[in-house]
Amino acid sequence: MKKLLLVFFLFLLIALHSVNGQLTDLGDRYLLHVWGNHYERGHAMGYLMGDQIMTVFRDYFFMSVVGNNVSVYNTYRQFYMDHFVTDERYLLELQGMVAGMQESGTDLYHERLARELELDDFLFVNAVADLSTGQVSNLGCSSLSSWGQATINDAQLMGKLQITRLLDWTRSPTLINNSVLIVHHPSEADEIKWISFSYPGLIGALSAISEEKAAAFLNVGNAHPSVDNQDLTTVLFDVRSGLELSDFNGDGTYSNADLFDALAAGKHLSGSIIHSVQEWPDSSRAVVIETNNTATVRRFHGENSGIAGDNLAATNHFRKLIDAVYCPRYYRIIDSLNVSPEVSLERQWQIMQGAGGVTTNLMMIQYMPSLNQVLWANATPYNPAYTQEAMSFDLNQLFVQPTHNLDESQIPQLRLNLYPNPLQVDQELRDLGGKKLSKVTIYNIRGQRVYQDASLPSRAELGRSGIYFVRCEDHLGNQYLNKVVFQR
Numbered sequence: 287m288k289k290l291l292l293v294f295f296l297f298l299l300i301a302l303h304s305v306n307g308q309l310t311d312l313g314d315r316y317l318l319h320v321w322g323n324h325y326e327r328g329h330a331m332g333y334l335m336g337d338q339i340m341t342v343f344r345d346y347f348f349m350s351v352v353g354n355n356v357s358v359y360n361t362y363r364q365f366y367m368d369h370f371v372t373d374e375r376y377l378l379e380l381q382g383m384v385a386g387m388q389e390s391g392t393d394l395y396h397e398r399l400a401r402e403l404e405l406d407d408f409l410f411v412n413a414v415a416d417l418s419t420g421q422v423s424n425l426g427c428s429s430l431s432s433w434g435q436a437t438i439n440d441a442q443l444m445g446k447l448q449i450t451r452l453l454d455w456t457r458s459p460t461l462i463n464n465s466v467l468i469v470h471h472p473s474e475a476d477e478i479k480w481i482s483f484s485y486p487g488l489i490g491a492l493s494a495i496s497e498e499k500a501a502a503f504l505n506v507g508n509a510h511p512s513v514d515n516q517d518l519t520t521v522l523f524d525v526r527s528g529l530e531l532s533d534f535n536g537d538g539t540y541s542n543a544d545l546f547d548a549l550a551a552g553k554h555l556s557g558s559i560i561h562s563v564q565e566w567p568d569s570s571r572a573v574v575i576e577t578n579n580t581a582t583v584r585r586f587h588g589e590n591s592g593i594a595g596d597n598l599a600a601t602n603h604f605r606k607l608i609d610a611v612y613c614p615r616y617y618r619i620i621d622s623l624n625v626s627p628e629v630s631l632e633r634q635w636q637i638m639q640g641a642g643g644v645t646t647n648l649m650m651i652q653y654m655p656s657l658n659q660v661l662w663a664n665a666t667p668y669n670p671a672y673t674q675e676a677m678s679f680d681l682n683q684l685f686v687q688p689t690h691n692l693d694e695s696q697i698p699q700l701r702l703n704l705y706p707n708p709l710q711v712d713q714e715l716r717d718l719g720g721k722k723l724s725k726v727t728i729y730n731i732r733g734q735r736v737y738q739d740a741s742l743p744s745r746a747e748l749g750r751s752g753i754y755f756v757r758c759e760d761h762l763g764n765q766y767l768n769k770v771v772f773q774r
Contacts, residue, residue: 287319305386308688309334311769312677312753315664316464316486320485321471328489331468332386338464338486339383340392343403346460346485347411348396356398362417369555370416370518372409373527379489380408406481412490414522415506426504427602428452428562428615428642434572434596434627440630446656447570449563449629450638451503452672453483453493453649461485461648463666467679469474470530471687476748478540479685481651483662490522496529496558498540499655500564507557508603513579520554521577525560547573550582557607561600565655572598576607578760583607592620595627601642615642626749635661638647643672650676658682662728678751701768702758704742715756715770716740725759728770 306322307330309436316337320327332339352359384405387394394402431449436446455461462474468482483493495501502525528534528548535547537625542562549560557578574585585606587598595649603613617643623629629637635652647670650663661676703718705740730752749756756768 303764305333305525306330307334309596309754313678313769313771314666315465315662316466317469317753318466318645319469319471321687323422324375324472324474325382326377327472328382328387329389330382331486331489332383332388333390334354334386334627335466335486336387336390336392338466339387339408340394340403342460342464342486342488343765344396346456347414348398348456350456350458351414351417354398359399360757363406366413367406369515370409370413370520372520373523376412376489376526377405377409380412383408383487383489389506393674400550400624403432408487409520410644412522414488414717415490415492415504415521415554415558427454428600428619428638429503429505430597430599430629430634430638430642431561431563432595432597432620432634433572436596436627436629439628442631442657443654446654447563447565447572448629448634448652448654449501449561449572450601450634450636450650450652451493451561451641452644452647452652453503454644454646455648457646457648457665459667462667465649467662469684471685472530477530478552480530481681482526483651485719488518488522489526491526491529492522493649493651493652494525494529494662495681497681498564498568499566500529500540500542500545501655502529502542502545503559503561503600505559505600505602507559507576507578507607509578509608510556511579512555514553515555515579517553518555521549521552521554521556521558522550524552524554534650536739540618542573546573546584549575549577552582554579557604558615559602559604561598563655573705574598574600576604576606578604578607585672592622594596594620595629597623597627597629615644618642625678639672643670647671648673652676665734680750680752683750683752702756702766704756704768704770708773709748710773717742721758721766722761723758725762727757729755729757 306326308319310317320330396403429451433447434445438442464486466484468484470480471654479497480494493503528545532540534544542564545562554577560575562573576583583606593599601613601616622637622641648665652661658681660679663671663674663676665671705716705718706713710716726739726742730736751773754770756770758766
């Protein structure tokens with residue numbers, strides 16, 4: 287048995303050697319690390335998540351966005367091909383994704399279209415936010431950033447920046463069951479690491495944070511004038527360019543001015559509102575960028591439309607590019623801040639729950655740059671994300687490139703009955719099946735060994751909160767792999 291398992295793991299390492307990615311199943315969502323150039327990162331996503339990419343395309347995009355209608359799909363796809371231009375980097379990444387799907391054996395055939403999907407189909411998918419003038423009309427979001435005097439009395443922030451974001455989208459079980467946090471480790475000299483809260487096949491930046499403590503969260507706007515439809519650009523790609531490139535505008539500094547210039551350089555079919563923040567060593571910066579087919583403008587703290595204190599909010603309504611119209615969520619945020627402009631970590635979360643929470647809420651994200659921490663709550667098929675407990679991630683850990691590929695789905699599925707899971711700091715980890723173990727090794731999500739002994743840890747000795755893999759061997763040579771969530 288030991289010899290067979292050794293041969294299997296050697297084969298696994300050889301087979302995965304050329305895949306620049308690591309996929310971890312977190313239970314109700316995924317964590318995907320990808321590294322290398324754009325082609326290699328796309329290849330890794332396609333290889334490791336091919337089935338999920340097809341599921342999102344078939345059961346969400348084709349069914350919901352174009353109404354399961356072949357004629358509508360072909361019309362919109364042709365419009366995209368005729369009127370949009372795409373940066374070569376993203377073409378290479380999607381080429382790699384399709385190649386990775388093919389190599390992994392993913393079936394690319396779509397029955398309604400009666401053909402295999404190709405690069406152009408996935409380019410079209412990434413323009414989903416640009417289609418809000420047509421079939422996708424119910425996308426929505428809201429966000430609140432706070433800093434300075436607003437957070438000065440919070441014991442952890444002490445005047446530093448925080449932002450909480452609600453992603454409200456079509457309430458699709460397919461999206462809910464396929465949420466993914468993608469960590470990019472670029473090999474290009476002019477790019478930096480960044481993370482994307484996304485869905486399989488979507489390579490643009492919808493909710494994203496860079497290693498340089500900048501973040502961008504996109505909301506769909508409420509005005510979509512069509513003035514010039516030639517040489518359009520995909521807004522999610524433009525957001526990504528402003529965040530991922532180390533100096534988009536060439537001014538020698540990485541800042542959210544790069545994001546603004548990336549959006550201003552593009553030409554967008556529909557209206558979008560991007561809430562951007564960045565924490566610098568001696569200051570915090572928050573701005574709302576409003577863009578549509580006519581112009582791109584910035585709204586700063588001094589143009590707050592009634593919001594008290596060092597706070598800045600965004601919903602789905604322009605407030606500078608065009609005359610503001612009434613938005614109940616925006617005014618509920620105003621009402622909360624008029625009670626008190628001071629915002630702690632907990633209170634900002636609560637404000638957004640009460641003021642912005644709607645039933646279509648798919649993700650709730652809170653980012654604290656100075657703490658290197660992000661909280662991520664995901665919806666269930668029955669409840670919006672803002673009602674769910676958030677999962678905490680340490681950005682310093684996320685931005686360390688994994689040491690090897692650890693795709694749990696390709697490891698023998700022998701399991702122990704470990705309890706409790708999640709594991710709290712004052713609890714013992716036990717095997718309810720009573721296996722006689724001879725070796726226990728525990729790895730963090732980067733593949734680094736954090737514990738090794740002949741038995742399970744009697745107390746939580748795992749250090750930081752997070753996801754851990756427990757690999758065990760019993761006295762007969764059988765090997766087991768379990769996933770444990772540790773919460774402090």
